[in-house]
Amino acid sequence: MNMAVSALRDTPAVPAPALAVRGLRASYAGREVLSGVDLALAAGEVLCLVGHNGAGKSTLLKILFGLHPPDTGEVVLRGRALKPHPSFMARDGVAYVPEGRGVFPGLTVKEIFTLALWSASLGAGEGRARIDEVLELLPKLKDFWLKRAGQLSGGQQQMVSIGRALLSRPGILLLDEPSIGLAPKLFQDLMAPIRAIQQRRGMSILLVEQNVGEAFAVSDRVVAMKSGVMIYEGTPADLADRAKLLTLF
Numbered sequence: 068m069n070m071a072v073s074a075l076r077d078t079p080a081v082p083a084p085a086l087a088v089r090g091l092r093a094s095y096a097g098r099e100v101l102s103g104v105d106l107a108l109a110a111g112e113v114l115c116l117v118g119h120n121g122a123g124k125s126t127l128l129k130i131l132f133g134l135h136p137p138d139t140g141e142v143v144l145r146g147r148a149l150k151p152h153p154s155f156m157a158r159d160g161v162a163y164v165p166e167g168r169g170v171f172p173g174l175t176v177k178e179i180f181t182l183a184l185w186s187a188s189l190g191a192g193e194g195r196a197r198i199d200e201v202l203e204l205l206p207k208l209k210d211f212w213l214k215r216a217g218q219l220s221g222g223q224q225q226m227v228s229i230g231r232a233l234l235s236r237p238g239i240l241l242l243d244e245p246s247i248g249l250a251p252k253l254f255q256d257l258m259a260p261i262r263a264i265q266q267r268r269g270m271s272i273l274l275v276e277q278n279v280g281e282a283f284a285v286s287d288r289v290v291a292m293k294s295g296v297m298i299y300e301g302t303p304a305d306l307a308d309r310a311k312l313l314t315l316f
């Protein structure tokens with residue numbers, strides 16, 4: 068057999084990234100806020116996206132979930148280029164937790180979860196199993212299960228919001244600034260079980276964070292953005308040097 072062909076056959080296939088963007092440009096009312104972003108979230112990794120206010124991090128997450136249309140560029144889900152739409156992305160195992168919780172203040176936690184299961188068309192038996200799974204993962208939810216979300220603290224609401232996203236057993240989780248309004252210890256309490264299930268299930272997480280210290284502790288890789296472009300990519304250890312980090316902001 069031709070040696071080159073044989074070598075090709077023996078090369079293990081590189082797995083497609085869980086989610087990627089290529090040449091992404093985006094704007095609001097004609098003002099460009101993403102100016103050619105290429106980013107790949109590997110299968111099973113936690114990638115932390117950092118950058119100053121207005122760098123375009125949240126816009127990137129919104130595009131990935133189909134909440135904002137790109138001007139040009141491609142979104143590729145597990146090797147397949149597509150036009151994202153929230154319901155199709157959810158069906159394909161992508162969950163998005165927006166900045167600011169987004170829980171209905173007048174509903175109890177139980178009602179919020181029931182509504183999420185209903186909109187995912189999950190039957191009662193399967194729904195119960197999913198709720199048990201999330202309560203096992205985030206047991207503190209039981210403490211305020213029958214309380215209205217509007218009466219909960221910021222950290223508790225954040226837990227509800229993330230717990231609701233986990234109900235769908237996503238393969239890919241997009242988390243926009245889960246630490247907002249949380250003390251570092253609370254953020255760690257929230258992220259530790261998420262990191263544990265991420266590792267157990269091989270879930271991929273794209274985490275947007277300003278709170279770099281705590282976020283880096285649960286991340287495999289870090290990408291920094293500035294004014295709509297990526298300016299740095301490395302491991303959290305690479306950026307542990309504070310002086311280096313400061314040069315990025």
Ligand SMILES: Nc1ncnc2c1ncn2[C@@H]1O[C@H](COP(=O)(O)OP(=O)(O)OP(=O)(O)O)[C@@H](O)[C@H]1O
Nearest residue numbers: 095096100118119120121122123124125126127277
């Ligand atoms: N709905 C919108 N309409 C108009 N401009 C917007 C809108 N959302 C965001 N922008 C602008 O787009 C730019 C990028 O915003 P984006 O929220 O993506 O940045 P970010 O990096 O997530 O910032 P932050 O860390 O402050 O959340 C900013 O200049 C912002 O003002």
